[in-house]
Amino acid sequence: MAQRLSAQAPDFEARFTELLSSKREVSEDVDHIVRDILEDVRKRGDAAVLEYTAKFDRLTVSSMEELRVSEEEIAAALQQVPQATIDALELARERIHAHHARQMPKDDRYTDPIGVELGSIWTAVEAVGLYVPGGLASYPSSVLMNAVPAKVAGVERIAMVVPSPDGVLNPQVLAAAHIAGVTEIYRVGGAQAVAALAYGTQTIAPVSKIVGPGNAFVAAAKRRVFGTVGIDMIAGPSEVLVIADSSANPEWIAADLLAQAEHDEVAQSILITDSADLANAVEVAVEGQLKTLPKADIAGASWRDFGAIIVVDDIEAAMPLSNRIAPEHLELAVADSEVLLKKVRNAGAVFIGAHTPEAIGDYVGGSNHVLPTARSARFSSGLSVLDFVKRTSILKCTADNLRQIGPSAVVLGEAEGLSGHARSVAIRLNL
Amino acid sequence: MAQRLSAQAPDFEARFTELLSSKREVSEDVDHIVRDILEDVRKRGDAAVLEYTAKFDRLTVSSMEELRVSEEEIAAALQQVPQATIDALELARERIHAHHARQMPKDDRYTDPIGVELGSIWTAVEAVGLYVPGGLASYPSSVLMNAVPAKVAGVERIAMVVPSPDGVLNPQVLAAAHIAGVTEIYRVGGAQAVAALAYGTQTIAPVSKIVGPGNAFVAAAKRRVFGTVGIDMIAGPSEVLVIADSSANPEWIAADLLAQAEHDEVAQSILITDSADLANAVEVAVEGQLKTLPKADIAGASWRDFGAIIVVDDIEAAMPLSNRIAPEHLELAVADSEVLLKKVRNAGAVFIGAHTPEAIGDYVGGSNHVLPTARSARFSSGLSVLDFVKRTSILKCTADNLRQIGPSAVVLGEAEGLSGHARSVAIRLNL
Incomplete structure (x- = not known):
C-alpha cells in the first residue's frame, strides 16, 4: 500500500x-561498454554494427542490406496487425498531426524603428534518427509520437532503428512506421544503432538529431553522442x-x-x-x-x-x-x-x-506523450515540432543604420578588449 | 597564412x-575533479563553496554573505565605468529587449472539430542561474545576452555567479547586471558555483536552469548537473x-x-x-x-x-x-x-x-550572440526567450468525446499489453 x-x-x-x-532511477553503469561500442562503430562502420547485432541480438546476417527492413516485410506486418489496431493507429496519427501542425513556428522578418532589418527564420532538421526499443517496450504509439512531429516540421529523412532480438520484430511497430510515413528502417539496436546514426556507416548515412526512448545503453550512448548530433530528452521512469x-x-x-x-x-x-x-x-x-x-x-x-x-x-x-x-x-x-x-x-x-x-x-x-520526467517540467517541455526545427537569426544594416548604432559597438568592443571587433565596425565608418 | x-x-x-x-576543442580532462567538487558542495553547502573559493580564487572570507555583491559595490562599479560604455550598454539592452520580446510564444487553447479541448500553455522557468566568467573573458555584453531574454520570458529570479580571482571583479560586468535588472550576484565561480546553483546551499537557493559560458570546469559541471537542472548549450570555440x-x-x-x-x-x-x-x-x-x-x-x-x-x-x-x-x-x-x-x-x-x-x-x-558552434546549427538554435519558458500541454474531454475516441485508446492499450491503460478508459465507458 x-x-x-x-x-x-x-x-x-x-x-x-x-x-x-x-x-527512482536505476543507474546501471554501462558507460565504459558504450564508449567502446561507439568508438568501434565510428572506426569500422558496418562491420562493427553487424558484429554487435550478432552478439547482442543473436541475429547473424552477412550484410547491412539484410538489416534494412524491406517493403515486403512492412506489407507482411500490416497483414498481421488486426484492422481495429490499424484503424486506431490511423486515428491517432491524424489527431497527433492536427495538434502538432499548430506548433509550427512562423518566420518573423521585420524592420525596426530605426530601419535595421531583423528576423528569425525557421528550418527543419535535415535528417533525424528515431530509436524504437525492441522486446516488451516496443510500442507503436511511441513511433507515431516521435515520427509525426518530425514529419510536420518538414524533416526530409527519418531513419528508424529497432532491435530485433532473435530476429523478431513487433509487426505493430512496422505498421505504425508505415502509417507515419517512415520508410528507412534498420533492424539494429543498442549503442551500436545510436553510433551508426550519429557517425554514419558505409550503409547508413549520418543524421543530425536522434530521438526516441531506449534502455540504459541507449541513454548512455545518446548522452555521449550529444554535440555530434542533437538528442531529445533522456526519459526517466513515468509518473502521474x-x-x-x-x-x-x-x-x-x-x-x-x-x-x-x-x-x-x-x-x-x-x-x-x-x-x-x-x-x-x-x-x-x-x-x-x-x-x-x-x-x-x-x-x-x-x-x-x-x-x-x-x-x-x-x-x-x-x-x-x-x-x-x-x-x-x-x-x-x-x-x-x-x-x-x-x-x-x-x-x-x-x-x-x-x-x-x-x-x-x-x-x-493528439498531444504528445513524450513528456519531461523526474521534475524536469520545471525547465523543459514535452516533445513538439520545435524539437525538429531550428532558428536562424537575421540582421541587416544599411550604411545609415551602421552610422547610427555602430559607434556603440565600437565602444563596447574596445571596452571588452576586443579591438578587432571594434575595428570591423570602425573601418566601415571611417572612424 | x-x-x-x-x-x-x-x-x-x-x-x-x-x-x-x-x-578545435581543447579537451581538458577535468571531469573527475569536477565530480568531487559537485559532490562536496552538495553535501556541505556554503562551507565547501567558501573553501573552494579560497583555494581557486585566492579569496578568503568568513561567510557567504561576504560573497554576495552588495548594492554599494554595484553603485561603485557604475561610477567606475565610463558614461559612453554605460550608454552603449543601455542601447544594447534596449535593442536586445525589443527583438526578444517578439519571440515570446503565445498560449494556444482551442476546441477541435469533435469538441475535444487541446492546448499549449507557456510558463517561465521560475529561477535561472547565470554564469559569468571572471578574468579576461568577463564580457558585459554576455551578461545582457543571457539576462535580457530571461527577463523578457518572465523569469522571477536570476542568480548570477561570477568568480573574482584575488577579489577582483570587472566593474563593467556589474554595470551590465545592473542595467539588465539582475540584483542577486555572488562572487563565486567554477564548478563550485554551478553546484551551488544546481543543488542550493544554506545561502543560495537552488535554480531550475543554468545558462552562460565558462571554462572547461564550468562546462564539465554543467554537463554533470544536467537533469537536476536544465542547461543551455555547451559552447565551443567561435567561428565565422x-x-x-x-x-x-x-x-x-x-x-x-x-x-x-x-x-x-x-x-x-x-x-x-x-x-x-x-x-x-x-x-x-x-x-x-x-x-x-x-x-x-x-x-x-x-x-x-x-x-x-x-x-x-x-x-x-x-x-x-x-x-x-x-x-x-x-x-x-x-x-x-x-x-x-x-x-x-x-x-x-x-x-x-x-x-x-x-x-x-x-x-x-538586437539579436542574440549566444549561438550554436561546432556545426550544431544543423540541429540547434541560438539562445532565445524559448530557452526560459516551457510548455504544458492541455487535454480536456467530455463524456461524449471519450465515447468517440476512447475505444481506440482501449484497442491500443490492449495491443501494447498495457491493460491498466485500457481499463482507465474502459471503466469510464462501462466497457
Whole structure:
C-alpha cells in the first residue's frame, strides 16, 4: 500500500521533501561498454554494427542490406496487425498531426524603428534518427509520437532503428512506421544503432538529431553522442499526479493511478485530495483492481514503493505541492478544474476533468506523450515540432543604420578588449 | 597564412571534409575533479563553496554573505565605468529587449472539430542561474545576452555567479547586471558555483536552469548537473563564415575574419568567394591588419591554423558548402544577398550585406550572440526567450468525446499489453 501523508502533520514538510527526492532511477553503469561500442562503430562502420547485432541480438546476417527492413516485410506486418489496431493507429496519427501542425513556428522578418532589418527564420532538421526499443517496450504509439512531429516540421529523412532480438520484430511497430510515413528502417539496436546514426556507416548515412526512448545503453550512448548530433530528452521512469476532490469516482482514480504504475516498478503515482473519504475509497479500489490487473506484480510494486496519497485541507493547497513535484502527467479530477489550471506552473501535460484519463493522451488525444520526467517540467517541455526545427537569426544594416548604432559597438568592443571587433565596425565608418 | 582551397581541384572534397572535421576543442580532462567538487558542495553547502573559493580564487572570507555583491559595490562599479560604455550598454539592452520580446510564444487553447479541448500553455522557468566568467573573458555584453531574454520570458529570479580571482571583479560586468535588472550576484565561480546553483546551499537557493559560458570546469559541471537542472548549450570555440563576391571591400572582409580570430587560437574564420582577386586581396589585407591588431598573436595563430579561403566558380556554389559547415556566424557580403539567404539551411545567425559586420550582432544589433558552434546549427538554435519558458500541454474531454475516441485508446492499450491503460478508459465507458 502506498504511503499516506497529511498536510496537517508536523512532519509533513520533511516527508514531502523526502518524497520529492526519492531516487527512482536505476543507474546501471554501462558507460565504459558504450564508449567502446561507439568508438568501434565510428572506426569500422558496418562491420562493427553487424558484429554487435550478432552478439547482442543473436541475429547473424552477412550484410547491412539484410538489416534494412524491406517493403515486403512492412506489407507482411500490416497483414498481421488486426484492422481495429490499424484503424486506431490511423486515428491517432491524424489527431497527433492536427495538434502538432499548430506548433509550427512562423518566420518573423521585420524592420525596426530605426530601419535595421531583423528576423528569425525557421528550418527543419535535415535528417533525424528515431530509436524504437525492441522486446516488451516496443510500442507503436511511441513511433507515431516521435515520427509525426518530425514529419510536420518538414524533416526530409527519418531513419528508424529497432532491435530485433532473435530476429523478431513487433509487426505493430512496422505498421505504425508505415502509417507515419517512415520508410528507412534498420533492424539494429543498442549503442551500436545510436553510433551508426550519429557517425554514419558505409550503409547508413549520418543524421543530425536522434530521438526516441531506449534502455540504459541507449541513454548512455545518446548522452555521449550529444554535440555530434542533437538528442531529445533522456526519459526517466513515468509518473502521474492526480488531484481529485470528493466529486471524483474512486474506481476511476484508482484505474488512473494503476495505469501509470503498470509501466515500471519505479513508476510513481501520487494522489492529492482534500477528501479523506476519497483517499480511503481510492486505497480500497486500488487493492481491488490489482487483483485482476495482468501487470499486477509491476503495478503493485510501484504503488507500494513509490505511490503516495496526500490529504490536504483545501484543494487549492494541492497546487503549490503539484508545482514542486512538477509532474510529467497531471490530472485535475475536481469539480472546478479551471481554477486549479490557472495555478499550474510546472507540469508536462494536464488532463482536465473526470473524462480525461491520462491514457487518452498516451494514444489518441493528439498531444504528445513524450513528456519531461523526474521534475524536469520545471525547465523543459514535452516533445513538439520545435524539437525538429531550428532558428536562424537575421540582421541587416544599411550604411545609415551602421552610422547610427555602430559607434556603440565600437565602444563596447574596445571596452571588452576586443579591438578587432571594434575595428570591423570602425573601418566601415571611417572612424 | 590560412589554407587555400579551390572547388575545381580534384582533391577538393577530401580537403573540405577534412576542414569540416578539424578538431578545435581543447579537451581538458577535468571531469573527475569536477565530480568531487559537485559532490562536496552538495553535501556541505556554503562551507565547501567558501573553501573552494579560497583555494581557486585566492579569496578568503568568513561567510557567504561576504560573497554576495552588495548594492554599494554595484553603485561603485557604475561610477567606475565610463558614461559612453554605460550608454552603449543601455542601447544594447534596449535593442536586445525589443527583438526578444517578439519571440515570446503565445498560449494556444482551442476546441477541435469533435469538441475535444487541446492546448499549449507557456510558463517561465521560475529561477535561472547565470554564469559569468571572471578574468579576461568577463564580457558585459554576455551578461545582457543571457539576462535580457530571461527577463523578457518572465523569469522571477536570476542568480548570477561570477568568480573574482584575488577579489577582483570587472566593474563593467556589474554595470551590465545592473542595467539588465539582475540584483542577486555572488562572487563565486567554477564548478563550485554551478553546484551551488544546481543543488542550493544554506545561502543560495537552488535554480531550475543554468545558462552562460565558462571554462572547461564550468562546462564539465554543467554537463554533470544536467537533469537536476536544465542547461543551455555547451559552447565551443567561435567561428565565422564570410561569403563574398567581387563587390566586397577586401579590407572590411579581412577585419571581419580577424574579429572572429582574435577570440581564441582555436577560433575559425573562413572566406568563400567566387573572385580569386578578392581572395588574394583579403589575404594581403589580413596580413596588413595583423600588424596593428592588439591581439595579433591569438588572431594570427587562429588564421594560420584554422583559417581557410575557398574559391568557387559561382557564388551560388557557396551555399551547399555553407550548409555543410553550418556556421555559427554567416556573413553574406555579396551584391544580391537575398538570393543566397533563401538557400541558407544551417546557420546560427546571418549578417546581410556590406554594412552588417558580425560584431554589430555581438553588441547592439538586437539579436542574440549566444549561438550554436561546432556545426550544431544543423540541429540547434541560438539562445532565445524559448530557452526560459516551457510548455504544458492541455487535454480536456467530455463524456461524449471519450465515447468517440476512447475505444481506440482501449484497442491500443490492449495491443501494447498495457491493460491498466485500457481499463482507465474502459471503466469510464462501462466497457
